[in-house]
Amino acid sequence: MITAERKPLEEIIEYIRPFQKILLIGCNECVTVCSAGGRKEVGVLSSLLQMSFLKQGKNLQIREHTLERQCDPEYVEELVSMVDGVDAILSMACGCGVQEICRRFKNKPVFPAVNTKFMGASERQGVWAERCQGCGNCLLGVTGGICPIARCSKQLMNGPCGGSTNGKCEISPDVDCAWQLIWDRLKALGMEDRYEEIIPAKDWRPGRAAGPRKIIREDLAE
């Protein structure tokens, strides 16, 4: 999922201070799963903003709504009837959702209420960790299912480096050495031969290096 964290309240308050009527929108997808911008978080943020402004003697009007998905035009269309009556829109979706709202509602100021972080997985309740950097050419098939790009601090294609100690990375004892994980897994699978193969320098063009990316499925695209 795409992970996110709520922005500091002061920053959000400064965005919406000039406005009276706000539409606060959440997203039912990734940001719900990582507890950053789903229906529950929309309720909590709305309540906090309300109290913060009430304390300053201002009665803010906030309408709350959570879309099934903010990054798809079909769902964003649901907002049409709600947008007319508001001065500004505050979105708790990831950067993709915020931009989709901006694209659809050109004459309304739109502000983000979360910081989009990374593509990750849940390690346990309340903990999410980075797992993929969207490099555009997946290496997991040769690295035992553990990504050296997302999980090695140096993004080494052939590791580990000298900073690996007792399975941990030199940047922090809390960070696993990705190459130790790769070796352990290859060994457990009896696939140590894979480790001997040198992975050549990576072509970063399928990643962000060749500019903004787009996928076009010709059978689906209209």
Place this chain on the structure above:
Amino acid sequence: MMEDFEPVIIAFCCHYCAYTAADMAGSQRRCYPANVRIIRVPCSGKVDVIHILKAFENGADGVYVAGCLEGDCHFKNGNIRAARRVAYARKLMESVGIEGERLEMVNLSAGMGDRFAEIAGRITEKIRKMGPNPIRNTIRPVA
């Protein structure tokens, strides 16, 4: 003016302990302040941050969540989760300028009628001393 202030306190009470303890307090003819409004919940772990914030947003002066004694939760660890949520909600309240001390987590068992009355009295007095919820005067009328 402060002498006239009667705080509104919301107590989220677990059905398996505090709510029964409140009943016990009544059976034992123990008095506790009428300021405390009890909301029965199936477990203190059912209480979410949003319930607590909404209570304050709508003008409550104090809130407490009453769960079972540690290790005695009917649903294993609902009271531990409730305590974490209370701690988190306190931080959120502080971030908008409402004192975190207005919110508390307490633990008791179903047989502790005396303790229920004592907690209700202690928290009411604490909030009375603190004064009204800072947003109480600007709050919009509830329809």
